[in-house]
Amino acid sequence: MHAYRSHTCAELTAADVGKTVRLSGWVNRVRDHGGILFVDLRDHYGVTQVLCDPDSAAFADVEKLRSEWCIRIDGDVKARAPELVNAKIPTGEIEVFVREVEVLGPAAELPLMVFGDQEYPEETRLKYRYLDLRREKMQANMKLRSDVVASIRRRMWDAKFREYQTPIITASSPEGARDFLVPSRLHPGKFYALPQAPQQFKQLLMVSGFDKYFQIAPCFRDEDPRADRSPTDFYQLDLEMSFVTQQDVFDTIQPVIGGIFEEFGGGRKVDQTWEQISYRDAALWYGSDKPDLRNPIKMQVVSEHFAGSGFAIFAKLLEQDGTEVRAIPAPTGGSRKFCDRMNAFAQKEGLPGMGYIFWREKTADAVAQELGITVKEAQAKLKSGEVEGGMEAAGPLAKNIGPERTEAIRQQLGLGMGDAAFFLGGKPKQFEAIAGRARNIIGDELGLTDKDRFAFAWIVDFPIYEKDETTGKIDFEHNPFSMPQGGMEALQGDPLEVLGYQYDLACNGYELVSGAIRNHRPEIMFKAFEIAGYDEAEVRKRFGGMVNAFQYGAPPHGGCAAGIDRIVMLLANEQNIREVILFPMNQRAEDLMMNAPSDPTSDQLMELGLRVIPQD
Incomplete structure (x- = not known):
C-alpha cells in the first residue's frame, strides 16, 4: 500500500x-x-x-x-x-x-477556524493565508481560477493562437500607472522596471511576423488598491493579431470570454448580443465607461425643460457654457421616502442634494384646490367616482417649474404613476460619476437590476485627447498608441474631436477587457504626440525600441487584454478581488504573511550603490 x-x-x-x-x-x-x-x-x-x-x-x-x-x-x-x-x-x-x-x-492553537463560515478580519486572514486557503469557499475559488485559465488556454489554441513569453525585467515605459523599478547591480544608478503590461513586446512580435500571439501574462503596477484591483500585480489574457480591424478583434475575443462565462457561470444567463456603445453615449446614459447593463435605466438630457424655468438653480446654471441637466429615471421609485433617501446619498457624495419629481395618485388636497372646494368635499367626490383622481407630480422641482414642463419631462422619460426622476446639473464631467453611482443604487434598491445575468457591452470611440480646464493644455485622455480614426487627416483638425480605435469590454459594471488597433505608422505617431506637447526626440527617447521597429515594415495590428482576476471574481460572485487571488496584498500593498515590503540590508544597498533617504 x-x-x-x-x-x-x-x-x-x-x-x-x-x-x-x-x-x-x-x-x-x-x-x-x-x-x-x-x-x-x-x-x-x-x-x-x-x-x-x-x-x-x-x-x-x-x-x-x-x-x-x-x-x-x-x-x-x-x-x-x-x-x-x-x-x-x-x-x-x-x-x-x-x-x-x-x-x-500536529497543529498549534488555530488563529482562525477552517471549518464553518465564521468571519475573520482581513488582517488575520492574510497573515494566516495558508489556513484561510484551506476553507471550502477559498478552495473552490482557487480551483475555479485554475480551471478558467486552463479553459482560456484551450480556447486560444483552438483559435490558432500560439503562446509566447515576454520579458519580466525590462525598461520603464509609462502606461498610465506607476512602475515598479528594479535597481541594476551591474549598471549602478540605472533601473529596470517590471512591465505594467507586455504592450510593446507584443507589438514587436507582430513586427516580427508572428501574426497571432497570446499569453497569460503577469503585470505589475504600483497602484492604489480597490475592491476590484490588486495594488501590485495581476494576470491578464494578453493577445495581439496582425492585419485586423477593430471588429476582427471583437469577433475573436467574444467567443473566448462568452464561452468562459457560459462554462463557469453556474447557470446564470450570458448575453449573446454585445452592444457597441460610444464612450460619449456611455457617459451620458450610464455615467460610466463600464456600465452595468443589467440595470435598464438610461439617463437623458432634459436641459430644455429647465432653461428659463422657475427653478433658479438650474436656470442660471444653464446660462453657462458647457452645462446641462440630466435626469435619472426611477421606475417604481415614486415615494417621498425613497426620494429623500437618494437626496441624502447625493449629500454624502459632496453635492448640495439631488432634485427630484415623483408621480403619485392625485390627493384630495390637489382636487380641492383645482375645483375650489373643501378637502372633505373632494374626498367624497373621489370616493363616489364623481371625480377621477388621476395622477399628480410632487416634489419641490415640480412646484417650481410648473405642470407643463413637468409633464413634458414625464413624457420624455416614459414614466407614469408611482415613478420618479432625479436631476443633476452642471458640467457633465463634474457630476457624471456621481450620477452613475446613483443610477446603480436606484437600480439595486428598486429591484430593477437583473442579478442573475452577465451583460456585456463594447465601449468604443474613445477620445484620444482632452483639454486641461485650468491651463488649456491638450494632453492624452486615453491610450496614446491607438490609431486615430481617420489617420493623419484626423490629426489636422480639432484635437478634441479626434477619436481612437480604442475599446473596452464592460460586464456588470466592471471593465474586463481593454484594447486598441495600434498606431503602427511612425509619422502618425509623431504627429499624435506632437499635439500633446511631445516632440519627436522625446518619443524616440521614451519608445525608441518600438518606433525603430515600425520603420521596417510594420503590419497593421491590434489586440486587447482581459483581466483574469476580475473575470474569476465575477464568476465566483465575489465583491473583492482578493477572494480569488492566492496570496494577495492588503489595502496598504503589504504582504502580512511574508512581511513585504521589507528593509534592505546595508550590504544589499552598498552592492546596488543606493542610499535610503529617511522620510519625515
Missing part, C-alpha cells in the same frame, strides 16, 4: 465496502457521539467520515486529535445505514472504521 493513501477523501463509494484503505488529510472536525468518535477527514478533493469506538486499538490516539491536525489513517470501509446516508457528498454512502492512525503534522 502507498505510504500515505490508497484513495483520496472523495473517492470511496458503496462499491468499496469491505476494502481496507489508507487515507491522509486534515481533521475537519471531531464529534463524540455516545463514546464513538467521528472524524471528518478532509483533503483537497473532498471529505470522508471515519470513526472509532472504544474497542479499537486506535481509540486512544483518535481521542487526542484536534482540528487541522494532518493525519494518516488505515481502516475498513463500511456501508452507512440507509437513514444515515449523506447525499450531499460523494462519500456519503460509506464510512471508514479506523484501525490505525498516524499524526503526520
Whole structure:
C-alpha cells in the first residue's frame, strides 16, 4: 500500500465496502457521539467520515486529535445505514472504521477556524493565508481560477493562437500607472522596471511576423488598491493579431470570454448580443465607461425643460457654457421616502442634494384646490367616482417649474404613476460619476437590476485627447498608441474631436477587457504626440525600441487584454478581488504573511550603490 493513501477523501463509494484503505488529510472536525468518535477527514478533493469506538486499538490516539491536525489513517470501509446516508457528498454512502492512525503534522492553537463560515478580519486572514486557503469557499475559488485559465488556454489554441513569453525585467515605459523599478547591480544608478503590461513586446512580435500571439501574462503596477484591483500585480489574457480591424478583434475575443462565462457561470444567463456603445453615449446614459447593463435605466438630457424655468438653480446654471441637466429615471421609485433617501446619498457624495419629481395618485388636497372646494368635499367626490383622481407630480422641482414642463419631462422619460426622476446639473464631467453611482443604487434598491445575468457591452470611440480646464493644455485622455480614426487627416483638425480605435469590454459594471488597433505608422505617431506637447526626440527617447521597429515594415495590428482576476471574481460572485487571488496584498500593498515590503540590508544597498533617504 502507498505510504500515505490508497484513495483520496472523495473517492470511496458503496462499491468499496469491505476494502481496507489508507487515507491522509486534515481533521475537519471531531464529534463524540455516545463514546464513538467521528472524524471528518478532509483533503483537497473532498471529505470522508471515519470513526472509532472504544474497542479499537486506535481509540486512544483518535481521542487526542484536534482540528487541522494532518493525519494518516488505515481502516475498513463500511456501508452507512440507509437513514444515515449523506447525499450531499460523494462519500456519503460509506464510512471508514479506523484501525490505525498516524499524526503526520500536529497543529498549534488555530488563529482562525477552517471549518464553518465564521468571519475573520482581513488582517488575520492574510497573515494566516495558508489556513484561510484551506476553507471550502477559498478552495473552490482557487480551483475555479485554475480551471478558467486552463479553459482560456484551450480556447486560444483552438483559435490558432500560439503562446509566447515576454520579458519580466525590462525598461520603464509609462502606461498610465506607476512602475515598479528594479535597481541594476551591474549598471549602478540605472533601473529596470517590471512591465505594467507586455504592450510593446507584443507589438514587436507582430513586427516580427508572428501574426497571432497570446499569453497569460503577469503585470505589475504600483497602484492604489480597490475592491476590484490588486495594488501590485495581476494576470491578464494578453493577445495581439496582425492585419485586423477593430471588429476582427471583437469577433475573436467574444467567443473566448462568452464561452468562459457560459462554462463557469453556474447557470446564470450570458448575453449573446454585445452592444457597441460610444464612450460619449456611455457617459451620458450610464455615467460610466463600464456600465452595468443589467440595470435598464438610461439617463437623458432634459436641459430644455429647465432653461428659463422657475427653478433658479438650474436656470442660471444653464446660462453657462458647457452645462446641462440630466435626469435619472426611477421606475417604481415614486415615494417621498425613497426620494429623500437618494437626496441624502447625493449629500454624502459632496453635492448640495439631488432634485427630484415623483408621480403619485392625485390627493384630495390637489382636487380641492383645482375645483375650489373643501378637502372633505373632494374626498367624497373621489370616493363616489364623481371625480377621477388621476395622477399628480410632487416634489419641490415640480412646484417650481410648473405642470407643463413637468409633464413634458414625464413624457420624455416614459414614466407614469408611482415613478420618479432625479436631476443633476452642471458640467457633465463634474457630476457624471456621481450620477452613475446613483443610477446603480436606484437600480439595486428598486429591484430593477437583473442579478442573475452577465451583460456585456463594447465601449468604443474613445477620445484620444482632452483639454486641461485650468491651463488649456491638450494632453492624452486615453491610450496614446491607438490609431486615430481617420489617420493623419484626423490629426489636422480639432484635437478634441479626434477619436481612437480604442475599446473596452464592460460586464456588470466592471471593465474586463481593454484594447486598441495600434498606431503602427511612425509619422502618425509623431504627429499624435506632437499635439500633446511631445516632440519627436522625446518619443524616440521614451519608445525608441518600438518606433525603430515600425520603420521596417510594420503590419497593421491590434489586440486587447482581459483581466483574469476580475473575470474569476465575477464568476465566483465575489465583491473583492482578493477572494480569488492566492496570496494577495492588503489595502496598504503589504504582504502580512511574508512581511513585504521589507528593509534592505546595508550590504544589499552598498552592492546596488543606493542610499535610503529617511522620510519625515
